[in-house]
Amino acid sequence: MAAPSRRSGHGCGSGALLGRFGVLLQALLALCSFSILMLKRYKEPKEERRPWKIWFFDTFKQAIGALFIHLANIFLSDLTKEDPCSLYLINFLLDATLGMLLIWLGVKVVSWIVQRKKYTYLIFGEYGDPPQATAWIGQCILYLLIMIFEKTVISLVLLIPGWTKLQQIFPDYNPNPKLELALVTLVVPFIVNAITFWVVDSLIMRKSKQKDTLDINGSIETPQARSTEESQALLSPDMDFDQSESDQNISQLQETNQKMKQPSYQVII
Numbered sequence: 001m002a003a004p005s006r007r008s009g010h011g012c013g014s015g016a017l018l019g020r021f022g023v024l025l026q027a028l029l030a031l032c033s034f035s036i037l038m039l040k041r042y043k044e045p046k047e048e049r050r051p052w053k054i055w056f057f058d059t060f061k062q063a064i065g066a067l068f069i070h071l072a073n074i075f076l077s078d079l080t081k082e083d084p085c086s087l088y089l090i091n092f093l094l095d096a097t098l099g100m101l102l103i104w105l106g107v108k109v110v111s112w113i114v115q116r117k118k119y120t121y122l123i124f125g126e127y128g129d130p131p132q133a134t135a136w137i138g139q140c141i142l143y144l145l146i147m148i149f150e151k152t153v154i155s156l157v158l159l160i161p162g163w164t165k166l167q168q169i170f171p172d173y174n175p176n177p178k179l180e181l182a183l184v185t186l187v188v189p190f191i192v193n194a195i196t197f198w199v200v201d202s203l204i205m206r207k208s209k210q211k212d213t214l215d216i217n218g219s220i221e222t223p224q225a226r227s228t229e230e231s232q233a234l235l236s237p238d239m240d241f242d243q244s245e246s247d248q249n250i251s252q253l254q255e256t257n258q259k260m261k262q263p264s265y266q267v268i269i
Contacts, residue, residue: 012085012177017074017185021178025186026070033066033193034059040198050205057127057136058205062197064140065147069095072151076158085184092184094157096192099150100199106146107203114142125206143204 016022037059041050050058073095077088107124114122121128121135122142128135 012083012181012184014078014084016177016181017077017084017088022181022185025182029186029189029193032190033197034063036194036197037062037201040201053131054125054127054206057131057139058125058201061136061140061143061204062200065143065200066193066197068144068147069099069151076155085180089184089188091154091158092189092192094154095150096196098157099154100196102150102153103146103200104203106149107143110142110146124204139204 017026037055041055044050073088073091076091077084080087111124114120120126121132122138124139124143126135127139
């Protein structure tokens with residue numbers, strides 16, 4: 001296979017991101033990044049730890065969004081005559097900073113809308129009991145729309161003049177293009193993904209504080225409602241008992257008053 005051509009005398013060559021070595025590095029990045037999510041699952045409290053099926057739903061949902069962003073960055077990086085590795089890194093860092101803020105905002109807005117409309121199966125992390133694939137598919141579509149919104153905004157930001165000049169922070173000539181490729185597609189992304197994947201997983205997973213359960217009809221039974229019903233069930237016999245005691249005491253008082261009102265006669269001999 002012919003070596004990829006070099007652009008402007010420095011940086012990795014055209015097509016390097018999609019070359020055999022580049023694809024190998026990206027596959028290794030995916031494996032390392034999602035091992036972070038597995039570590040996060042084991043760090044959850046044992047009583048709140050997600051079952052494997054729920055964890056898979058949450059993880060694969062994030063994987064779809066990450067894959068879309070990754071492919072979009074590769075596509076955008078190879079459109080111009082600039083160094084593709086530098087442009088990929090610029091895209092990636094923008095996704096991890098400004099993009100993270102946009103994702104957080106998108107998740108909050110979407111969550112508010114679906115809760116207001118009472119689309120219970122579209123609440124992020126809620127898949128029903130037992131978990132429903134339709135709920136997971138719906139949430140994947142919503143999350144993918146958020147990622148499309150995020151990438152669109154980042155692409156518009158990159159149209160501002162001066163962004164491409166950031167590649168000047170790299171050496172004018174790199175004697176080892178594979179080293180630059182490894183830094184851009186594996187080392188730096190893994191460090192950043194370890195943080196972003198952890199944060200995004202916390203955003204789209206089921207919140208342990210809610211502990212809401214979905215019934216078959218899709219309604220939400222909150223712990224507050226359950227505790228209220230249990231309290232009423234526990235208190236209702238005592239309330240009936242107290243009421244009966246109160247009624248009995250009142251009747252006794254009425255009989256006593258009636259006896260006191262009756263006239264007393266005294267026989268004088």
